[in-house]
Amino acid sequence: MTANPHPTAGPPPAHGHDHAHCIADALMRADALCAERGARLTALRRQVLELVWNSHKPRGAYAILEDLSQREGKATAPLTVYRALEFLVEHGLVHRIESLNAYIGCAAPGAVHSGQFLVCETCGNAVEIDDPRIRAAIGTIAAEHGFQVSRPTVEVRGTCTDCQEKTP
Amino acid sequence: MTANPHPTAGPPPAHGHDHAHCIADALMRADALCAERGARLTALRRQVLELVWNSHKPRGAYAILEDLSQREGKATAPLTVYRALEFLVEHGLVHRIESLNAYIGCAAPGAVHSGQFLVCETCGNAVEIDDPRIRAAIGTIAAEHGFQVSRPTVEVRGTCTDCQEKTP
DNA sequence: TCCGGCGATGTAATAAGATAACGCCATGAC
DNA sequence: GTCATGGCGTTATCTTATTACATCGCCGGA
Structure with a gap:
């Protein structure tokens, strides 16, 4: 990590896209959302959000701490x-x-987030999905059990397409 | 915890069933399964399994450690x-x-376990479910993303029937 | 203007969860 | 018997998360 003192200024993280854009977008949406809600997105919080968005890999709190x-x-x-x-x-x-x-940064803050992820065990990337079928299935079975859902968590571990290609 | 030095000998944990039966069953199935596989269910491991099965609440490693x-x-x-x-x-x-x-103890070892749980935030109980719809939905969306699943995790937080009744 | 209150941040200590490195001992194969 | 293997013990350490308490700064009301 010491090799790149300014992570956000570095090249995109081999994900085939302009990641700086992701970050900028995320910060803009956050600004808007907080303004709308009257929530205070302070400099510190904004900074942490930016560091979380540094890649599409989930980052540990202490990793963020180091960056900060x-x-x-x-x-x-x-x-x-x-x-x-x-x-x-x-x-x-x-x-x-x-x-x-x-x-990890939320891809669609403000919208319904049922928190579903495909987590690649090889490259560490995590893609947020929000599949209505999964959501529906969870809702159905919860109802069948008389269970009142507050926070559904779906984390699917496995291997992403890119990593499958690299190691066939 | 010090109030009940012999947890397994205590009354059933307010779950409306003979929990001693759950434990005995679990141990029997474990014995059978390990024998079948040639795995060594040593005294220590058996003991830990029993302690895990002490209730239907997920238990932390350190809680088990204390009991042990x-x-x-x-x-x-x-x-x-x-x-x-x-x-x-x-x-x-x-x-x-x-x-x-x-x-937490597995309700159906040996069978397919995709690891789905309804976790009550009030009483702490967790019920294992294995809903084919959820499994199917995860399989479908993973396929759509070209994602190869190794370990799906579904943990639905919320409130169970009993706890809803107690605090309406 | 001053003050009170509240939310955000700083500091220190510690709890909780998990693993690494090393070695001994029992068991079973030969 | 001896050797290899797997299970277990011991110690130290690491990562993750929280508790308790102090301080700062902004904002509204007197």
Whole structure:
């Protein structure tokens, strides 16, 4: 990580797209969403959001912490990051990937997010999906059990297309 | 926890069933399955399995560790428990609930387990389901993304019937 | 203007969860 | 018997997350 002190200025993370655009978009949407809700997207929170969006890989809180410390030029406490992440998760700007203890930017904040992910075990990328069939199936079976859903979590581990091609 | 030094000898955990039966069943199935596979269900592993089955609530590794230490009458190292859990998970006798960092006995070891759970946030109970619709939906969308599934995880947080009735 | 309150952040300590490295011992194959 | 293997013990350490308490700064009302 020390090789690239300014991660956001680096080349796109081999994902075949202009990632700077992803980040800029995410920040814009976050600004809009928070303005709309009267939520305070402070400099710190915005910075953490940007660091989360640094790639399409879920990032651990302590990895973000390191980046943040580096940017600020001074050591930052874990709590600082956890609090920012808490805010971002609450507002649906970031999702937590439970099976990795890691965080990833939400592709569609504001919209319904049932939190479904395809997580590649090889490259580490995670793609957010929001499949109505899965959502429906969960709703149905929950109803059958008289279970009231508050937060459905779907994390599918496996291998993405790119990685399958690389190692056939 | 210190109030009940012999958890397995206690009353059923308010779940409306003879839980001792659940435990005995689970152990029997485990014995059979391991015998069939030539896997060694040692005394330690069996003990840990029993402790996992102590309730229908997912239990943390350190909670199990405490129970184990108490039973053995001497301090046990975390690794001991983790190794046993690893074995049990590998053989599908126990599932890990990612969103809780906790472990729970598998209701149907040997059968296909796609690892789907309804987790009650109030009472802590987790019910394993294995809904073909959810499984199918995950399979479909994964295929659509060219994603090769290795381990699907579905953990639905919410409130179970009993707890809904208690706090309407 | 000053003050009170509240939300955001800083600091320190520690809890909770998990693993790495090393070695001993029991079991079973030969 | 001896050797290899797998299970287990011991110690240290790492990662992840939270608790408790202090401080800062902004904003509204007196």
